Structure formats: C-alpha cells, structure tokens
Amino acid sequence: MKRIESTKNPQVKQWKKLLTRKERDKTRLFLIEGFHLVEEALASGVSLVQLIIEESKAIPSEWNVGHIPITVVTEGVMREISDTETPQGIAAVCRQLSDESLDWSKAKLLLVDAVQDPGNVGTMIRTADAAGVDAVILGEGCVDVYNPKVIRATQGSLFHLPIIRGSLSKWMQTLKEKNIPIYGTSLENGDDYRKVHASGAFALLVGNEGSGVSKEWLEQTTKNLYIPIHGQAESLNVAVATGILLYHLRG
C-alpha cells in the first residue's frame, strides 16, 4: 500500500487538478469523496482507478476492493484534495462512463439546456433516477456532471444511469427520427401539463434557471408544457419542476 505524507507530492497535485473541468475532460477521470459515494460507485460497476484513504480511517471490511490500488494519506493531504469543509477521509479516482446504448423503444430521457447551478443539476439527476428515467442528456452550457458539488447533490444517482454530455441539436434530431415525443417546458405558451400523458418513450426538455429553455429548441419540440402557477410565485425551481413533470408524464 502506497503512502503519501506531503501535499507537495506530484500525485497529490494530480488529484487536485481533477477538481477542474479541464483536467477531468483531458483525463476522462473524476474524483469522488465520502463513504456513501464510494460505496455507490463500487456497487454500480463504475471503474475505480484508485482508492485514497486517510491514515486514521479504515476501508469497511465488506467492501470488495482487492483489485483497486489503495493509497494511504495524511489528514493534510486529504484536506488538500477535498472539495468539502469536513472531509470524511475517503476518496476515489473513477473513470468517466462512456455513453451507453439505449433501448430506444421505451427510452425515457431528460434533456437539460444550460442549467448552471451544481445543486440543481445534481438534484435533477437524482430526481430522474427516482422517476425511472433511462438517461440524462446535459446540453451545451450545463455545469460539468463531474463537478464535486454536482456529484454530492446526485446522492449517488450519477452511478445509476448514463449521464451524457451532448449536443441538444443532434439529440433532438435523433429523437425525431425515432418518433419519440419531445416535451419542452415553457413559462408562457404551450399546454397545461395536466392535459398531456406520455405512454412509453418520451423526452422531457428543461432549461436554464433564469431564462428557461432557449427559443431555438422550443421551436423544435413535439409540444411545450407549462406548470400553472396558482399563487404569486414567479416560477418554480427547475429541479422541482422536473420532478413534477417527470412523475406526471410517466403516470
């Protein structure tokens, strides 16, 4: 078992770089933290490249990690590579999932246009997972799914379904060719969501916190839906709206 005590060790610098999107994109790796997330990653079959454990902590004996290189580090090193204020003392380097092939005949998809808040994107992935969605497509302008704040907010759901960074234009084209209805979301025009029921495959397209789904995409959907506001709020939080619509559409 390797042991690292200095925050100046090149390996520590390499781990720390994974907190930037640039490095994650380059290496196709990402860093996760905490016992719950590492356990979820192990259970999901995600490829763990390396386990990092603080010297005062122990890897739970029931974990099957014999095949993964383990590095023991000091508290200072763990603090250096952590994105949280109170690190749990365990982290792992994981390989990013590649896009999986979908069974299009019954695919339920969530398409996300330019949502930038990490907590919102993470909660949307968790919600999509709960609602039985088959894949989440993060379009241009979305925060990186491997951002530590996004990972935390997913509560492990990023290991349960493919999260694909893609071009909304290409995806909408493909969905049209497969005759899968695309439901956009709009505050202004469109149909009251309660009037629309999906059966089988569908794609729900939700958008940016402030400006919603961009007009360009709303013009290419099958239908655009709105959630009526009964009180005086101007809008719903995008993750809450996603939950209401996904659960309604799947029935």
Next chain:
Amino acid sequence: MKRIESTKNPQVKQWKKLLTRKERDKTRLFLIEGFHLVEEALASGVSLVQLIIEESKAIPSEWNVGHIPITVVTEGVMREISDTETPQGIAAVCRQLSDESLDWSKAKLLLVDAVQDPGNVGTMIRTADAAGVDAVILGEGCVDVYNPKVIRATQGSLFHLPIIRGSLSKWMQTLKEKNIPIYGTSLENGDDYRKVHASGAFALLVGNEGSGVSKEWLEQTTKNLYIPIHGQAESLNVAVATGILLYHLRG
C-alpha cells in the same frame, strides 16, 4: 437622509445582529438584501422599517418609499451586514409577519417537520406559493424562515403567504377538529400518492431530509403517502417531493 461610514457604528452592529436567529426572535425584525427581494417586500405590504442603500447605488424611481427612513452607507458597511459574497448594495429591515387568520373551509396547508437545510426550506416555501398553498407551518426543529439563506431561496415567496412557526401537535389537533385531512409522507408504509386526490382543504406534512416525518406525527395523520421510486435512487429531495405531492393533491 442618514449616512453611516463606519462599520463600528452601533446601528451597523444592530443590523449585523439580525443575522442571528436570537436577535430576530427578540426584535421580531429581519434583514433582506437585493433589489428583487426589497421590491417583493414593498409590493406585498410587509412593513419595512428601514432601507439601507450603498452610496454608489440608487433606489429605483418607481418605488414608492417616501414613508420609509433611508440610510446611505459605504461599500464596507454594506459588506459588513451582508450575508452574500457579492452584495447588491441594497438591504432593508422588515417587521416579521404575524400569523394571519385563515379561511379554514378551503385552506391548503404545508406542514414541515424538522427540515434543516435553508435551501430546501426556502424552495419548499416557493413551491408552496406556486401551488397555491394558503400557509406554511414550520414545526419544531426547522431552520428559521428569516435566515438569509432561506429568504434567498424563497425568491420572494415568503412575502406572498403566511409562514408560521408553530407546534405541529397543536396544528394537527386543530386540523382534526376542522375535519381537514392530513396527508403525511413516508418512504415505507402508506398509500401510493397517485391513488389519493384531495378536494378543497387539505394539509400535507413533509419531513426531515434524512429521517423523514417523525413517527409520532405519522401516527396522527389521516393517511400517509409515498412516492414510488422507479429507479435506484434511495429517495427524492424533500423540496422535489413536496412539489410532486402538492401539485398532485390540488389536481
């Protein structure tokens, strides 16, 4: 117009104290920040005790604030009393709303048991507002509604409906006397929410992020509902679950 340049001014210290729950409870005042929130407060009829504006900023000419004392402050003073990293340069001291009388015959209520995350509570208030809920009751163990992070997450909705800090035990007693159904939420036992439809008055009871609604209350509800998890997520975020249930129940 009063002018304050020093962060050591007693008035500044007084404002800063409003960032603590203790002081807010004692004075029945609270502090809000930002142009949007102050505008919402003015529009809602909330009593503004004082407006605080940074010297480089201007109060929008369309605001009707002739009756409110205004204090001009330096950027340093604004930073001192602000809860945000980049203050917008405007703040206001407001009087806490007293509990309003409700029209019980058609009341839709949201009861919250021990939800501690400010973002979740704020988003739940915003969601309740959107869903046309008449009042939100924050039971024991909830974060203070006048916490700056809660206020921000409400996006102004805390000025749109009464937010009442109360005893869940007393509220549930009153609701029973008025024959208003109380729907608890539970991960385990209970009815699939899709089978239940409310007509007219109802109360939805949601609970703590980790442990849910406490057993004590679940035993006193009319029915307990659960949202089925179709994927592998362990649970839904409490604000998302609140949105799904409130929109479903009101139909």
